[in-house]
Amino acid sequence: MTELTSLTFSHDAWGRLLMTYGDGRTCSGVEPIRCFPITDPESSIALVDSDGHELLTLPTLNALNPTARKVLELELSARDFVPVIRRVISASNPNPPCRWVVETDRGETSFQLESEDDIRKLGPHRIMVADSNGIRYSIPDTRQLDSATQRIVQRLV
Incomplete structure (x- = not known):
């Protein structure tokens, strides 16, 4: 089980999201996807690789450290385009x-x-x-x- 508070996120030279596990392993081209974007946007965030394979699902954004949460919130807001x-x-x-x-x-x-x-x-x-x-x-x-x-x-x- 991945310790969620130890996850970090950054961007590589091409602007792709890079996820680093607590043990130093990295995944490039990670995309966060809200599983329930309308009914429960803060819960169940899937992190998938560039091929769409699920790497892990966050039960809530609160499970992350504040810095990682901020990076993911920015990524999600760029992805979520729902005009009112x-x-x-x-x-x-x-x-x-x-x-x-x-x-x-x-x-x-x-x-x-x-x-x-x-x-x-x-x-x-x-x-x-x-x-x-x-x-x-x-x-x-x-x-x-x-x-x-x-x-x-x-x-x-």
Whole structure:
């Protein structure tokens, strides 16, 4: 069993993540992946090699020393790209397929919704939207949306 507090992380000359075990063994090209990125993002972080083979799974980021945790948090934030939809500016049709123009926490964008399956309810007020390119968008709380956006979203959930 690997002593998690002894793990260290750095980057090699090519910018790949390097993991060093307490005994000095190293693995290059390590990728951290959240096993449950939406429902429990702080738990179960898989560390895989460049071929996608699992090296180990962290039960929680708290299992690491503070320096290693900070490096992994930065890696995970670069990997996690889930813009938050603040407002639907327009929808080309009331039902998919349709094109949405939205305002997100990262700016205005537009995307194609192919089917009603692209919008998934994750709780009483939380929604995940996936566009035709596989990019996920989050609506953390539908109650915080303006009334026009609420009507558009509620029609599809």
